[in-house]
Every structure is written in structure tokens, then in C-alpha cells.
Amino acid sequence: MKFHSRSTWHSLFTRNQTFLICKKSLLNSLNDVVEAAVAWEAGKPLVIEEVEVAPLQAGEVRLKILFTSLCHTDVYFWEAKGQTPLFPRIFGHEAGGIVESVGEGVTHLKPGDKALPVFTGECGECPHLVHAGCVAKINPEAPLDKVCILSCGICTGLGATVNVAKPKPGSSVAIFGLGAVGLAAAEGARISGASRIIGVDLVSSRFELAKKFGVNEFVNPKVD
Numbered sequence: 456m457k458f459h460s461r462s463t464w465h466s467l468f469t470r471n472q473t474f475l476i477c478k479k480s481l482l483n484s485l486n487d488v489v490e491a492a493v494a495w496e497a498g499k500p501l502v503i504e505e506v507e508v509a510p511l512q513a514g515e516v517r518l519k520i521l522f523t524s525l526c527h528t529d530v531y532f533w534e535a536k537g538q539t540p541l542f543p544r545i546f547g548h549e550a551g552g553i554v555e556s557v558g559e560g561v562t563h564l565k566p567g568d569k570a571l572p573v574f575t576g577e578c579g580e581c582p583h584l585v586h587a588g589c590v591a592k593i594n595p596e597a598p599l600d601k602v603c604i605l606s607c608g609i610c611t612g613l614g615a616t617v618n619v620a621k622p623k624p625g626s627s628v629a630i631f632g633l634g635a636v637g638l639a640a641a642e643g644a645r646i647s648g649a650s651r652i653i654g655v656d657l658v659s660s661r662f663e664l665a666k667k668f669g670v671n672e673f674v675n676p677k678v679d
């Protein structure tokens with residue numbers, strides 16, 4: 456199976472949510488074959504197999520993924536409910552890795568940089584684009600096993616509050632669901648200066664952790 460790196464990125468961010476999970480080291484290697492967990496059919500177990508990656512093109516980045524968390528969007532596309540099934544797919548877009556190589560014209564990343572793929576990339580020149588703009592360089596001291604969640608879930612939650620809802624200082628915010636995205640949304644409300652941050656969740660055990668992210672009132676619809 457061949458995955459062209461550019462179409463992989465395009466598909467990740469615009470069409471079919473495909474992303475490459477590399478297990479074998481690509482650093483200092485010309486080997487274009489990597490191992491990946493491939494979804495061949497909706498709801499069927501993933502198959503670990505070798506996939507071939509096409510040579511890097513201009514504007515592309517090859518990222519050696521070291522850690523990935525399972526975003527619910529991956530589960531959604533794996534289940535293929537509510538959208539056109541498109542297989543094979545490789546999941547794991549919420550990830551952290553090291554830049555293995557960069558294509559012609561890529562100047563903000565170099566091999567060895569720690570980086571995160573980001574769901575909605577920016578080239579800096581157009582409103583929406585992919586390629587290298589979908590890879591964000593991060594502090595080399597950052598622990599990739601932990602910061603990989605910044606690649607999707609945290610950006611989604613924090614951005615929903617800070618960039619979309621934009622609560623004013625002193626306002627009240629209700630957050631439905633206190634998973635990773637919800638906690639990040641709470642953090643966004645806290646940063647924005649919201650005074651009442653109401654967490655709504657069916658799992659009461661989540662409330663304790665949520666306090667650390669600014670949630671100061673709790674509602675469990677099953678109990679309250």
C-alpha cells in the first residue's frame with residue numbers, strides 16, 4: 456500500500472482523515488517502508504502492516520510519529536457512521552513526533568525538530584492551507600508523550616472558548632462533557648476570566664480533576 460506524504464496530509468485535514476503512524480525509525484534512513492495500524496473496514500480491528508511512503512515533494516514534511524492518542528474523530532471515522540466510508544485509513548492524527556525530512560521550500564522546520572501535526576494548518580499566506588503549515592514546531596524540551604494531546608483535543612477545546620465563544624471577564628460558561636476537549640474548553644474559560652464555569656457531565660468522578668481547569672460548579676444530570 457502506498458501513501459504519498461502530501462496526499463496523506465491533505466487527506467488528514469480535508470478529506471478522509473488519514474494519517475501515518477510510523478513505528479520504525481525513519482531518521483537517517485532511506486527506508487520508505489514503515490509499519491502502521493491500518494483500518495481496512497468499518498469497525499474491524501486495525502491491522503499492523505508495512506506501508507510504503509512516497510518520496511517527499513516540495514512543501515511537504517515527513518514526521519516520525521512517536522506518540523499518538525486516540526481522538527474521538529478517529530473512532531468516528533473508523534465506525535464510518537454518518538459519512539461516506541472510505542478505507543483503508545490510518546488513524547492517529549493527534550500526535551507528537553520528530554521531523555524526519557522536509558521538502559523543498561519548507562523553511563520553518565528542519566530534521567530533528569520536535570513537532571505536532573495540527574488539525575487546521577496555516578501556511579501564513581492564505582487563510583486555509585495544508586502541507587508544512589500543518590506541522591507546528593515545539594519546544595525541544597517538551598515531553599512528546601504528553602504534549603501530543605495538544606495536537607488536536609486541547610486546541611479544539613481551548614480554541615472553542617477563546618476564539619469562538621470569547622466569554623467576557625465575569626461571564627458564566629457551561630461546558631457539556633469533561634473529557635479532554637471539555638477540560639481544555641474550561642481552561643479557555645478560566646483564561647478568559649469567566650467567573651462561573653459550570654461543568655456538566657454524567658461521570659461525577661471527573662469533577663475533581665475539572666477543578667484544576669477552572670470548573671467551579673458541577674451538574675450531573677443523572678444525579679441532580
Ligand SMILES: [Zn+2]
Nearest residue numbers: 526528549607
Ligand atoms: Zn482529533
